[in-house]
Amino acid sequence: xxxxxxxxxxxxxxxxxxxxxxxxxxxxxxxxxxxxxxxxxxxxxxxxxxxxxxxxxxxxxxxxxxxxxxxxxxxxxxxxxxxxxxxxxxxxxxxxxxxxxxxxxxxxxxxxxxxxxxxxxxxxxxxxxxxxxxxxxxxxxxxxxxxxxxxxxxxxxxxxxxxxxxxxxxxxxxxxxxxxxxxxxxxxxxxxxxxxxxxxxxxxxxxxxxxxxxxxxxxxxxxxxxxxxxxxxxxxxxxxxxxxxxx
Numbered sequence: 001x002x003x004x005x006x007x008x009x010x011x012x013x014x015x016x017x018x019x020x021x022x023x024x025x026x027x028x029x030x031x032x033x034x035x036x037x038x039x040x041x042x043x044x045x046x047x048x049x050x051x052x053x054x055x056x057x058x059x060x061x062x063x064x065x066x067x068x069x070x071x072x073x074x075x076x077x078x079x080x081x082x083x084x085x086x087x088x089x090x091x092x093x094x095x096x097x098x099x100x101x102x103x104x105x106x107x108x109x110x111x112x113x114x115x116x117x118x119x120x121x122x123x124x125x126x127x128x129x130x131x132x133x134x135x136x137x138x139x140x141x142x143x144x145x146x147x148x149x150x151x152x153x154x155x156x157x158x159x160x161x162x163x164x165x166x167x168x169x170x171x172x173x174x175x176x177x178x179x180x181x182x183x184x185x186x187x188x189x190x191x192x193x194x195x196x197x198x199x200x201x202x203x204x205x206x207x208x209x210x211x212x213x214x215x216x217x218x219x220x221x222x223x224x225x226x227x228x229x230x231x232x233x234x235x236x237x238x239x240x241x242x243x244x245x246x247x
Contacts, residue, residue: 001064001065001066001067001068001093001096002062002063002064002093002094002095002096002098002247003062003063003065003068003091003092003093003094004060004061004062004090004091004092004093004094004098004100004245005030005044005060005061005062005063005088005090005091006058006059006060006088006089006090006091007026007030007056007058007059007060007061007086007087007088007089008056008057008058008059008086008087008089009026009055009056009059009085009086009087010055010085010086011026011050011052011053011054011055011056011231011232012053012055012085012123012232013085014026014029014052014053014085015052016049016050016051016052016053016054017046017048017049017050017056017059018046018049019031023052026050026056026086027044027046027061029082029083029086030044030061030082030086030088031043031044033078033081033082034063034078036081037074037077037078037081038065038066038068038074040065040066042063042065043063043064044061044062044063045061045062045063045099045100045101046059046060046061046100046101047059047060047061047100047101047104047107047239048101048104048107048188048236048239049190050234050236051190051191051194051231051234052231053230053231053232054231054232054234054235054236055124055232055234055235055236056235056236057235057236057237057238058089058236058237058238058239059236059239060100060104060239060241061100062094062098062099062100068091071091071092071093074091075088075090075091078091092246093246093247094245094246094247095244095245095246095247096247098241098245103241103242103245104239104240104241105186105240105241105242106168106184106185106186106238106239106240107184107185107186107187107188107236107238107239107240108182108183108184108236108237108238108239108240109182109183109184109188109193109234109235109236109237110180110181110182110183110234110235110237111126111180111181111183111193111194111197111229111233111234111235112124112125112126112178112179112180112233112235113125113126113127113128113178113179113180113181113201113233114126114127114128114177114178115127115128115131115177115178115179116177118177121178123232124232124233125178125232125233126229126230126232126233128201130205132179132201132203132204132205133203133204133205133206134172134174134179134204136203136204136206136210137172137200137201137203137204138171138172139210140199140200140203140210140213141170141171141172141181141183141200142170142171143210143213143214143217144167144170144183144196144217145167145168145169145170147167147214147217148164148165148166149163149164149217149220150163150164150165150189150192150196150217151163151189151220151221151222152195152216152217152219152220152221152222152224152225153189153191153192153195153196153199153217153222153225154189154190154191154192154195154222155189155190155191155222156222158189158190160189160190163189163220165185165186165187165188165189165192166185166186166187167183167184167185168184168185168186169182169183169184170182170183170184170196172200181197181200182237183196184238191228193234194228194229194230194231194234195222195225195226195228197228197229197233197234198225198226198227198228198229199213199216199225199226200213200226201226201229202226207226208226
């Protein structure tokens with residue numbers, strides 16, 4: 001049977017989602033705990049992969065295991081067994097052909113910037129020391145919707161076949177002493193959101209003009225874009241699927 005697992009985690013102690021040979025990851029922890037509870041080997045397939053230090057408020061993964069008779073009991077036992085920085089919100093049966101990665105139609109990220117020193121945001125927001133021009137950053141962010149090739153914001157050593165993404169929304173908002181950037185798309189490239197945030201902040205601090213921002217995208221050269229914003233300010237907040245996936 002195929003099941004979806006809805007996961008949230010604080011990524012500070014992990015080298016991202018995806019299993020790596022010499023580093024602890026969220027996927028490894030979940031697979032280990034599930035294998036013990038279900039008494040069979042478990043392999044999770046995630047909707048995507050977050051980098052080291054990035055957080056997730058919602059990530060889905062699918063798993064193929066023998067039929068689970070009591071899902072609420074498994075959910076309770078799994079959360080009791082997991083470390084405090086990983087939580088499972090739901091486990092539910094889906095149609096056998098549904099794929100956590102390929103059937104996701106939209107993904108949404110938020111990036112949190114703190115405008116002042118805040119001990120309660122350490123590790124959860126990127127602190128800056130002066131206010132950028134949010135209006136200019138939003139003008140630049142809006143132009144992202146008119147492009148589809150984002151090679152300039154992708155990690156250079158990557159195995160993707162295409163750099164095409166359809167960005168559906170991208171905007172900044174001020175929320176108290178924070179700036180929050182929200183972006184959604186059908187897919188994201190590795191390091192893409194952090195590279196976009198870093199480049200938009202360059203626009204906000206008058207280091208990069210709107211014309212130059214669009215030229216960076218047209219040139220498809222990562223070295224011309226801004227530095228990537230730190231991982232700890234980034235959150236995967238939502239993964240959307242068709243309503244027909246549930247069995």
